[in-house]
Amino acid sequence: MTSDNTTPPNAPxxxxxxxxxxxxxAILESWIENRVNSSDFRETLISGEELSSDSQSFLRAFVxxxxxxxxxxxxxxxxxxxxxxxxxxxxxRAAQAFSPSETAFYVxxxxxxxxxFLRDEYQDDPQLLLDEVNxxxxxxxxxGSFIFVSTIKNRERVIRQQQQDMLELSTPVVQIWDRIICLxxxxxxxxxxxxxxxxxLLDRIVRSRAEVAILDITGVPTVDTQVAxxxxxxxxxxxxxxxxxxxxxxxxxxxxxxxxxxxxLTGIITRNQLSDGxxxxxxxxxxKVVPINSTGDPDAGAEGGDTDERVQSAHP
Amino acid sequence: xxxxxxxILKVGDVLLVSIQSDIDDRTVVELQxxxxxxxxxxxxxAVLIDISLLEMVDSFTGRMLSDIASMALIxxxxxxxxxxxxxxxxxxxxxxxxxxxxxxxxxxxxxxxILRERMKDKQRRRAAGADDHATAGx
Numbered sequence: 097m098t099s100d101n102t103t104p105p106n107a108p109x110x111x112x113x114x115x116x117x118x119x120x121x122a123i124l125e126s127w128i129e130n131r132v133n134s135s136d137f138r139e140t141l142i143s144g145e146e147l148s149s150d151s152q153s154f155l156r157a158f159v160x161x162x163x164x165x166x167x168x169x170x171x172x173x174x175x176x177x178x179x180x181x182x183x184x185x186x187x188x189r190a191a192q193a194f195s196p197s198e199t200a201f202y203v204x205x206x207x208x209x210x211x212x213f214l215r216d217e218y219q220d221d222p223q224l225l226l227d228e229v230n231x232x233x234x235x236x237x238x239x240g241s242f243i244f245v246s247t248i249k250n251r252e253r254v255i256r257q258q259q260q261d262m263l264e265l266s267t268p269v270v271q272i273w274d275r276i277i278c279l280x281x282x283x284x285x286x287x288x289x290x291x292x293x294x295x296x297l298l299d300r301i302v303r304s305r306a307e308v309a310i311l312d313i314t315g316v317p318t319v320d321t322q323v324a325x326x327x328x329x330x331x332x333x334x335x336x337x338x339x340x341x342x343x344x345x346x347x348x349x350x351x352x353x354x355x356x357x358x359x360x361l362t363g364i365i366t367r368n369q370l371s372d373g374x375x376x377x378x379x380x381x382x383x384k385v386v387p388i389n390s391t392g393d394p395d396a397g398a399e400g401g402d403t404d405e406r407v408q409s410a411h412p
Numbered sequence: 413x414x415x416x417x418x419x420i421l422k423v424g425d426v427l428l429v430s431i432q433s434d435i436d437d438r439t440v441v442e443l444q445x446x447x448x449x450x451x452x453x454x455x456x457x458a459v460l461i462d463i464s465l466l467e468m469v470d471s472f473t474g475r476m477l478s479d480i481a482s483m484a485l486i487x488x489x490x491x492x493x494x495x496x497x498x499x500x501x502x503x504x505x506x507x508x509x510x511x512x513x514x515x516x517x518x519x520x521x522x523x524x525x526i527l528r529e530r531m532k533d534k535q536r537r538r539a540a541g542a543d544d545h546a547t548a549g550x
Binding site: 294295298299301302305306307329332333334335336337338339 | 496500505506510516517519522523
């Protein structure tokens with residue numbers, strides 16, 4: 097501890113750093129041996145060469161970063177290099193199906209390896225030995241916990257991305273016919289999704305001058321008061337624009353829940369099947385679907401009920 | 413009075429009201445007055461209010477629109493409001509103003525078609541139900 101005034105507090109002794117650089121290859125060898133012999137090493141997941149090259153770069157970056165810096169903090173720019181390296185290693189390990197705790201153990205295992213080397217170096221001074229062991233192990237602890245933090249951050253990013261993608265994917269508005277559009281809903285409805293859904297539906301109605309909008313809830317598992325409230329709001333907003341909204345895909349269980357909950361759906365058109373909704377939409381838009389008739393006279397006897405049969409048969 | 417800037421045009425049997433800029437409460441009240449006067453004067457059978465240029469409709473305007481519709485109906489004129497913007501519709505629904513009792517349509521074209529159908533319906537019903545009228549006394 098002769099040059100204390102130039103090194104920050106809690107920095108490892110320069111003697112330690114010198115020893116670590118001088119005996120790098122011996123430490124590396126011992127570390128890799130320790131890893132390969134340990135019970136949680138999985139040969140099938142990582143090759144020996146990769147492990148040794150990772151370990152070498154990690155050890156080098158570790159030694160450079162702890163020289164002349166405060167191991168209590170591990171925050172300065174000296175640590176940027178090792179943090180980036182760790183991030184790369186942990187991402188690569190994650191891709192190889194290692195759990196974050198395995199990667200963290202990999203970093204912690206360097207402690208065990210360093211211990212005999214430090215003991216050799218400081219045989220004469222047990223007090224200093226204790227200090228140095230303490231400092232190095234603190235630094236490695238920080239790095240190990242950094243792996244967890246970065247893994248969690250990565251996952252959160254992926255989850256957010258997927259949520260966004262799902263939101264985009266889950267609200268398509270399809271044009272079924274002239275002036276008839278359909279919004280098939282799949283999955284649970286929450287306020288954010290409904291908001292997005294409503295905005296898209298209304299924009300699309302105005303853009304394509306849709307007279308009828310079919311809201312198909314076949315893919316919605318349950319309808320509670322909140323979801324019903326969203327649906328009612330949407331239907332009312334659609335009505336304000338001047339179109340009609342039909343809710344289809346109301347199965348027995350949803351019908352039961354709605355009545356049990358005492359939700360008032362008067363004034364809202366509901367249908368069991370999407371095809372019923374489409375038929376209703378054709379009626380509302382004063383259109384009909386007629387099959388190409390081999391007998392040649394398409395209008396012959398096309399009464400209301402008769403046409404309905406044909407509409408259904410035209411949609412296999 | 414000179415500040416009143418909402419044109420009320422008579423096209424056939426229909427009064428066409430086009431609100432072209434965001435309006436304040438006083439203008440809405442005056443609009444109601446004028447529409448009703450015009451119905452009386454021109455004996456129009458329908459009112460079409462186009463609000464496609466409005467980017468904001470507050471609760472007062474919303475209520476006035478419903479009121480105009482109900483009042484016009486008492487004077488035997490159908491009302492349809494056309495061109496409500498999506499954002500306006502969302503706001504109205506969030507405010508709980510669903511304009512129940514007001515017919516709506518996507519644009520002036522659709523609105524006119526709906527009004528014409530309604531008027532035809534009414535005439536047909538009147539022709540068919542002339543006997544009922546006598547007995548029910550309505």
